[in-house]
Amino acid sequence: MSKLQSVRGMHDILPPETARWREMERRIVGALEAYGYQEIRLPLVEHTELFARSIGEVTDIVEKEMYTFEDRNGDSLSLRPEGTAGCVRAGIQHGILHNRQQRLWYAGPMFRHERPQKGRYRQFHQVGVEAFGMTGPDLDAEQILMCARIWRALGVEGLRLELNTLGDPADRRAYRDRLVAYFERHRDALDEDALRRLHTNPLRILDSKNPAMRELIEGAPRVQEYLSEPARTHYEGLKARLEEAGVAYVENSRLVRGLDYYNRTVFEWVTDRLGAQGTVCAGGRYDGLVEQLGGRPTPAAGFAIGLERVAELLPHWDAGRLAAPDAYLVAVGEAAERVAPALAERLRDAVPGLRLVANCGGGGFKAQFKRADRSGAALALVIGEEEAQTHRVTLKPLRAGGEQVRVDEPALVAQLAAQVAARRQENHR
RNA sequence: GUGGGCGUAGCUCAGCUGGUAGAGCCCCGGAUUGUGGCUCCGGUGGUCGUGGGUUCGAAUCCCAUCGCUCACCCCA
Numbered sequence: 173m174s175k176l177q178s179v180r181g182m183h184d185i186l187p188p189e190t191a192r193w194r195e196m197e198r199r200i201v202g203a204l205e206a207y208g209y210q211e212i213r214l215p216l217v218e219h220t221e222l223f224a225r226s227i228g229e230v231t232d233i234v235e236k237e238m239y240t241f242e243d244r245n246g247d248s249l250s251l252r253p254e255g256t257a258g259c260v261r262a263g264i265q266h267g268i269l270h271n272r273q274q275r276l277w278y279a280g281p282m283f284r285h286e287r288p289q290k291g292r293y294r295q296f297h298q299v300g301v302e303a304f305g306m307t308g309p310d311l312d313a314e315q316i317l318m319c320a321r322i323w324r325a326l327g328v329e330g331l332r333l334e335l336n337t338l339g340d341p342a343d344r345r346a347y348r349d350r351l352v353a354y355f356e357r358h359r360d361a362l363d364e365d366a367l368r369r370l371h372t373n374p375l376r377i378l379d380s381k382n383p384a385m386r387e388l389i390e391g392a393p394r395v396q397e398y399l400s401e402p403a404r405t406h407y408e409g410l411k412a413r414l415e416e417a418g419v420a421y422v423e424n425s426r427l428v429r430g431l432d433y434y435n436r437t438v439f440e441w442v443t444d445r446l447g448a449q450g451t452v453c454a455g456g457r458y459d460g461l462v463e464q465l466g467g468r469p470t471p472a473a474g475f476a477i478g479l480e481r482v483a484e485l486l487p488h489w490d491a492g493r494l495a496a497p498d499a500y501l502v503a504v505g506e507a508a509e510r511v512a513p514a515l516a517e518r519l520r521d522a523v524p525g526l527r528l529v530a531n532c533g534g535g536g537f538k539a540q541f542k543r544a545d546r547s548g549a550a551l552a553l554v555i556g557e558e559e560a561q562t563h564r565v566t567l568k569p570l571r572a573g574g575e576q577v578r579v580d581e582p583a584l585v586a587q588l589a590a591q592v593a594a595r596r597q598e599n600h601r
Numbered sequence: 602g603u604g605g606g607c608g609u610a611g612c613u614c615a616g617c618u619g620g621u622a623g624a625g626c627c628c629c630g631g632a633u634u635g636u637g638g639c640u641c642c643g644g645u646g647g648u649c650g651u652g653g654g655u656u657c658g659a660a661u662c663c664c665a666u667c668g669c670u671c672a673c674c675c676c677a
Contacts, residue, residue: 177668232675236602254677282677287602289671298677365674381673431676440677451677478677504635539629541637556635570637 181286181294191495195599196483197279199325200299207318209275209301214258216281220248226257226461228432230372237284251283254431255300256458256474257465263304264467273305279479291449291481301455302474304462309409311473312437312457313417316410319441319453319475320419327487331441331452333420336427337407338435339399341460347398348374354392361388378426394425406436433461437473446481453477494599496548497527498591500570502540507560509534515555515565515581522585525592528553545570550591553584 178184185193201211220240227234239251252258255278263269263276279299286292301318303311316333323331338344352374355362362370363385366377378389399407414421421439429438438456446452455475462470499519503512516530529547531540537556544552554566554576565584568576579587 180668237675284676286675287673288669289673292676296677300677376675379675448672449676454677476677481677502636537635538633538637541635543637545637552637554636558635566635568636576636 179294181288183293183295188491188495192486192489192491193479193483195489195494196326196479196486197299200322200477201277201279203318203322203325204277204299204301206321207275207314209277209303212259212262212276212278214252214255214262214278214280216252216283217249218252218258218261220250222257222261222465223250223253226260226431226433226465227254231432233284233431237286239283239285253284254282255280255298255476256302256431256433256461259300259302259474260461260465260467260472264462264465269304269462269470270468271305273303275301275303277301289449290447291478291484293480297479298476299479300474300476302472304470304472306473307459307471309406309413309437312406312410313413315455315473315475316414316439317417317419319477322477323441326482328452328482328485330445330485331443332422334424334427334440334442335411335414335421336424336438337395337399337403338429338438338456339395339403340435343395343398343400343403344435347393347395350393350398351375351377355388358388361385375428379428389426396425403436410437429456433458433464435459439475443481443485446484449481451478452481452485492548496550496595497529498549498595499526499528499551499553499588500544500547500549501528501530502537502544502552502554503531504535504537504540504555505557505560507557508555511560512555518581519585519588523588523592525596526588527592528588550595551588 220238223238224234229235233253238253241249243249259276259278260269263274268274277299279297281295281297283295285294288294301315303315320333323329339347352370355366355370355374355377359367362377363380363382365382366380366385369376377385378392380389396404411421427438427440434456436457436459439454440451441453442450443452444450453475455473457471457473459469459471462468462472501512501516503509512530516528519528520526529544529549531543535543537554541552550569550571552568552570554568556566559565559578564578564580566576566578567584567587
């Protein structure tokens with residue numbers, strides 16, 4: 173329609189939706205902090221090579237989905253398609269992974285040039301979590317329990333936890349060879365996509381949605397049969413901890429990864445309420461990545477939450493109420509309009525956290541009350557000629573019952589403080 | 602990259618086999634010259650995505666193009 177519009181697949185988030193996003197982020201971060209994870213802030217742009225070396229040269233992300241461009245000095249840079257690579261790079265660069273444990277989180281936009289559809293955007297937002305320096309399945313369990321806590325904090329229900337192990341690199345190589353051999357034997361039954369992947373990313377064939385290939389995939393060898401003893405013990409340890417904590421999971425031996433760096437544990441939280449893009453959160457262990465990017469060998473595990481997808485599953489928080497001010501200041505007449513800004517400043521000073529909208533742009537009582545009502549404010553504060561002369565304010569409840577009263581400024585401050593406290597209690601429930 | 606669906610007012614949409622554009626919501630004003638929400642009355646607002654074709658006449662039919670959307674693929 174209009175010539176000016178946002179770039180395909182990149183969306184604005186408008187009020188009052190932004191209020192729901194902030195509430196969502198507040199609750200997620202609250203849960204992460206409950207486990208001692210600390211925020212790290214990372215650039216949106218990195219050297220292209222970082223992603224090629226971490227995510228994998230032959231993955232779809234690196235081959236055809238990155239926003240890659242030349243810097244003015246000729247360097248090849250890319251907008252980050254995910255957060256782990258940058259986080260590991262920062263950890264190595266600043267030496268904060270060496271000989272110690274780290275629990276980190278970050279949040280922000282990621283960029284992938286894909287064809288947009290429901291739940292899939294070219295700029296999308298993730299909260300990512302990464303932990304370094306911990307080898308055992310206790311960390312894997314902690315991160316999965318942390319996810320469960322986040323869903324509880326958000327009131328998101330009906331997610332299914334899918335779990336698998338990829339084994340260690342040697343197991344994975346052995347398994348991969350057997351898998352390729354198996355599919356080679358049934359070459360004539362493979363569809364076009366599977367043939368293409370056979371030698372680039374054969375594990376992904378297991379992920380195919382093509383019903384015609386279901387039987388073939390069912391008959392394929394499973395990773396579990398190729399696990400080394402330590403990898404098997406790790407996996408069993410994780411499952412035991414989840415069972416002890418009462419977190420239900422479904423084992424899915426066809427659960428694999430589009431990113432190359434994972435080993436051992438992989439997991440996804442999945443919904444069937446979002447159409448084709450049902451994965452809301454995904455993660456796992458990546459013990460080899462730090463070394464692969466030039467650091468000391470460092471065990472690591474992490475996950476990322478897709479915020480657009482989670483936002484779709486949120487219960488119906490009243491976004492208008494979350495963002496609503498406590499009070500709206502109505503000022504009619506020359507004298508009232510002159511004193512109103514100073515009064516508003518004194519009130520904001522006196523009542524910490526007060527959300528006070530002061531009427532601007534004039535208007536009669538009727539028009540200003542209309543704006544007060546639409547703002548969602550609980551209270552209207554009114555100054556007309558009489559109040560301006562007597563240094564008083566009329567206080568009118570807009571949402572609860574009750575008569576309006578004319579009060580002096582100390583009484584007004586007390587009333588507003590009570591309103592702020594009530595609003596906070598309401599919203600933090 | 603491939604396929605399906607859809608583009609009419611700020612938003613949600615109606616407009617039958619072609620006759621020159623409508624409703625609801627929103628917004629503004631009035632009924633109510635110091636009081637919002639409910640009701641009633643009035644008003645602002647549209648090159649019908651764009652370009653071309655058929656026709657006396659196109660929002661309506663045809664072609665092209667752009668955009669949105671869903672799915673494949675991929676993934677958070």
